[in-house]
Amino acid sequence: AQKVTQAQTEISVVEKEDVTLDCVYETRDTTYYLFWYKQPPSGELVFLIRRNSFDEQNEISGRYSWNFQKSTSSFNFTITASQVVDSAVYFCALSGTNSGGYQKVTFGTGTKLQVIP
Amino acid sequence: GAGVSQSPRYKVAKRGQDVALRCDPISGHVSLFWYQQALGQGPEFLTYFQNEAQLDKSGLPSDRFFAERPEGSVSTLKIQRTQQEDSAVYLCASSSTGTPYEQYFGPGTRLTVT
Numbered sequence: 001a002q003k004v005t006q007a008q009t010e011i012s013v014v015e016k017e018d019v020t021l022d023c024v025y026e027t028r029d030t031t032y033y034l035f036w037y038k039q040p041p042s043g044e045l046v047f048l049i050r051r052n053s054f055d056e057q058n059e060i061s062g063r064y065s066w067n068f069q070k071s072t073s074s075f076n077f078t079i080t081a082s083q084v085v086d087s088a089v090y091f092c093a094l095s096g097t098n099s100g101g102y103q104k105v106t107f108g109t110g111t112k113l114q115v116i117p
Numbered sequence: 118g119a120g121v122s123q124s125p126r127y128k129v130a131k132r133g134q135d136v137a138l139r140c141d142p143i144s145g146h147v148s149l150f151w152y153q154q155a156l157g158q159g160p161e162f163l164t165y166f167q168n169e170a171q172l173d174k175s176g177l178p179s180d181r182f183f184a185e186r187p188e189g190s191v192s193t194l195k196i197q198r199t200q201q202e203d204s205a206v207y208l209c210a211s212s213s214t215g216t217p218y219e220q221y222f223g224p225g226t227r228l229t230v231t
Contacts, residue, residue, distance in 0.1 A: 004159075042224065043224055044222055044223070044224045044225070045160070047222075050219070105162065105220070106162070107159030109157070
């Protein structure tokens with residue numbers, strides 16, 4: 001069984017502060033994928049990043065960075081110099097390969113980020 | 118269209134009514150997924166289509182839930198005899214391969230059962 005835990009339910013930061021969203025996962029698959037999605041108030045899930053289990057290299061995209069550590073089963077997401085537009089619910093997700101050959105995605109419960117101006 | 122569209126965006130149903138939720142995936146996308154997102158929770162998998170074939174319906178919560186994609190494009194999620202616990206946002210996603218790489222989500226349909 002797969003499980004994704006986002007222990008932080010809500011986080012509030014003041015604009016320009018850095019913030020890290022934690023994600024811990026459980027899976028028995030040796031090949032799996034990790035995702036982060038953003039869900040703004042409009043409701044639509046926006047894909048941010050995908051990382052496969054064989055690639056532990058950290059990634060940076062503008063103000064966003066991701067730290068994948070297989071040893072601790074964590075895939076944390078950091079926003080540098082946060083902005084009000086970053087306010088949203090962020091979901092970490094995990095997919096593995098099932099017998100049908102496709103990948104079912106398991107989402108965490110989300111972390112609501114509020115950036116205060 | 119440029120993205121996944123869903124209709125209606127909002128639906129209010131009285132307990133016991135049947136509802137039908139529509140998803141228009143991105144043109145040419147082979148894979149289509151339905152998710153249910155309860156308030157304050159993450160999306161939960163309901164069912165998966167590859168073209169017109171429903172390959173996985175293990176997430177459907179009861180036999181009142183039924184999904185179809187007869188021509189391999191538009192999909193409909195039907196809920197019969199709605200109950201209050203069915204109140205949620207129903208999300209549809211599509212992708213161009215058989216896996217959820219770069220899965221594109223629609224805006225969702227918010228169903229409220231009164």
